[in-house]
Structure formats: structure tokens, C-alpha cells
Amino acid sequence: MLIAELARLYPRDRWAVNMLAEHRTLTTVQLTALGFATTAATAARRLLVLARRGWIDRFPTGFILNSLESWWCLGPLGARITRRPGAGRVTPARVYRARDRLWVHPSLTSLIDTNQFFVDLATRARSQPGTDLRTWWSPRTCGLVTTPQRHATWHGEYIHNGNRHGFWFEPDPEGIRTATVADRVHRYPPLADRTGLATLLFHAADPEREEDLRRHLDRRNLRQLTVVTSNPEQGHPADPVWQPIGEHHRLALTELPTTPHLWP
Numbered sequence: 001m002l003i004a005e006l007a008r009l010y011p012r013d014r015w016a017v018n019m020l021a022e023h024r025t026l027t028t029v030q031l032t033a034l035g036f037a038t039t040a041a042t043a044a045r046r047l048l049v050l051a052r053r054g055w056i057d058r059f060p061t062g063f064i065l066n067s068l069e070s071w072w073c074l075g076p077l078g079a080r081i082t083r084r085p086g087a088g089r090v091t092p093a094r095v096y097r098a099r100d101r102l103w104v105h106p107s108l109t110s111l112i113d114t115n116q117f118f119v120d121l122a123t124r125a126r127s128q129p130g131t132d133l134r135t136w137w138s139p140r141t142c143g144l145v146t147t148p149q150r151h152a153t154w155h156g157e158y159i160h161n162g163n164r165h166g167f168w169f170e171p172d173p174e175g176i177r178t179a180t181v182a183d184r185v186h187r188y189p190p191l192a193d194r195t196g197l198a199t200l201l202f203h204a205a206d207p208e209r210e211e212d213l214r215r216h217l218d219r220r221n222l223r224q225l226t227v228v229t230s231n232p233e234q235g236h237p238a239d240p241v242w243q244p245i246g247e248h249h250r251l252a253l254t255e256l257p258t259t260p261h262l263w264p
Contacts, residue, residue: 005053005077012036013046017055017074021082022138023115024102025059025073030115033123047072054078057095059103071112073099110173114154117169117203117237121158121253124238132159135166145195151187155197157262158238158253166259167199172209182216189223198224199256201242204231217245226257 009017016036019026026034028044037043047070050056057075074082076092083090102108122133135157143150154169168191170184185200192198202217204210210231217227227245234241240252 002077002080005055006081008053009055013050013055016047016050016072017078018082020056020072020074020078022140023136024111024138025071025108026115026119027071027112028069030119031072033119035126044070051075054092057099059099073102106175107173110171113205113232114169114171114203117171118154118156120237121156124236125158128160130159130161133157134159134164146191149187149190151184153187153191157259160254163254163258164261165199165254165256166197166262167201167253167256168197170200170202172203172205172213174205178204178209178212179216182213182220185217185220185222185225185227188225192224195262197259197262199226199259200228202227202229203237204229207231207233214243214245228256 016031019031019034028040028047031037031047032040032043037046047056051058051072054075054077056072056078059071059073074095076090076095079095079098080090088094118133118136122136125131125133133156135155137155139152139154142153142155145155146153154171155166156169157164157166159165168188170181172178172181181202188198188200202210202213204213210229214229217229222245228242228251229245230237230241230243230250234250238253240250240255242253242256243250
């Protein structure tokens with residue numbers, strides 16, 4: 001059955017399954033913005049087909065959503081073909097339990113906001129010559145380079161006019177004290193020593209949280225790191241919205257330090 005179903009997948013279908021494996025959940029609109037289809041309506045029709053075949057699934061919201069508003073995650077078949085080596089056996093029951101746990105998890109809103117941050121960068125890159133969101137890693141892939149700590153982080157690499165701007169990304173999860181969020185900066189000096197990537201972006205939930213976060217970061221030993229903060233009200237993440245710790249001006253993403261090619 002799996003081989004027969006694989007033969008029915010288009011390349012864009014396989015891409016969507018891999019994206020959901022990496023980023024856990026994406027909306028119809030987000031997948032459309034990333035290039036899955038030319039319109040959200042076209043994307044929704046194909047995603048519904050993939051859901052009926054078991055490749056992907058929709059969150060059980062408890063209220064009626066049309067397919068343009070749906071949040072998608074992996075289905076049983078998608079989980080099977082994207083299973084990491086050494087992972088446990090994939091069964092439909094386990095996949096549906098994982099879906100239901102994610103739907104009620106306190107970090108779901110933060111995850112969706114984080115994914116939207118990267119979708120916004122990718123969308124800008126698609127419309128701007130010489131620009132590319134070359135890398136967008138979730139904690140699933142970052143775990144391969146954060147070993148042995150394996151703490152949750154995101155990594156992006158934004159290319160503009162031949163310059164490579166790599167960064168680590170820390171979201172601002174709901175319900176966590178800003179002092180605790182600021183303490184996460186201590187994870188990154190060892191990671192910067194190992195990888196050569198020393199730029200860290202903190203994206204606060206709102207201006208008040210950003211101000212409080214900056215106050216705590218001002219008292220932390222940032223060592224060789226370049227640490228900048230922003231919040232959604234500042235505007236698009238590629239624009240001059242990033243304020244370095246200890247400074248009063250804001251920089252565009254492409255004004256942050258350039259980095260060498262880090263990964264094969």
C-alpha cells in the first residue's frame with residue numbers, strides 16, 4: 001500500500017510532508033506562501049486529498065474550519081516516510097496521539113508564531129532578487145548540532161546579494177518569565193565555539209516583553225555573542241527591527257554579521 005501511495009505523490013506533495021515533519025504544523029496560507037500552490041484555494045484542495053490518503057492530517061479543533069484556515073500536521077503515512085533512524089515504530093494510534101498532544105500543548109501558539117516568522121522571511125526572499133532563506137531548521141534538525149545539550153532552538157540562514165547571515169532564533173513562549181527566557185542566552189557561547197555561529201535573535205511577544213527581556217539581557221554575560229531583540233509590532237523581520245543589546249538603534253537582518261558557509 002505504501003509503495004502504491006508513494007507513486008501517487010507529486011514532488012510538491014512530498015515537499016509538504018517533509019515540511020510538516022520538520023516544523024510540526026503549518027497552515028494552508030503558510031504552505032501557499034512558501035510555494036506549495038499559486039493560490040490558497042488550490043493548495044487547500046490538494047491538501048485535503050493528501051489528508052484523505054493519510055499523508056497529512058488536520059488538527060481536531062472542535063469547531064468547523066474551512067480548508068483555507070486549517071492547521072496541518074503529519075498523518076500516519078507521512079510519519080512513516082519521515083521517521084528518523086532509531087525512532088520508535090510508527091502506528092496510526094501513536095500519530096493521532098501526538099497530534100492531539102500538540103493541539104493542547106501550551107507551546108503551540110509560540111510554535112505557530114515562530115513558523116510564521118520564518119514564513120515571512122521566505123516570502124520576502126521569494127519576491128526579492130538575490131535573496132534566499134537558504135536554511136530554516138527547527139529543533140528537530142538543530143538537535144543534530146546542539147548535541148550533547150540538545151536544547152530546543154531554531155536556526156536560519158538568510159542570503160542577500162551574496163552575503164550569508166546565519167542566526168540562532170529564540171521565541172518568547174507564553175507563560176514563561178522574561179528572566180527565564182534571558183537565561184537561555186547561556187546555552188549559546190558553547191554552541192558558537194563549536195559551530196562559528198554567534199548571532200542570536202530573541203523575538204519577544206510584544207514591546208513590553210521586549211523591554212523587560214532587554215533589561216535582563218543587559219545583566220547577562222553575552223561573551224562573544226551578537227544578541228539582538230525585536231517584537232512583532234516593529235514590523236517585518238527582514239526590515240530594521242533588530243536592536244542589539246546595549247544599543248539604541250535597530251538593524252535590518254542583512255546588517256547583522258555575515259557568516260561563513262557552515263553546513264554541507
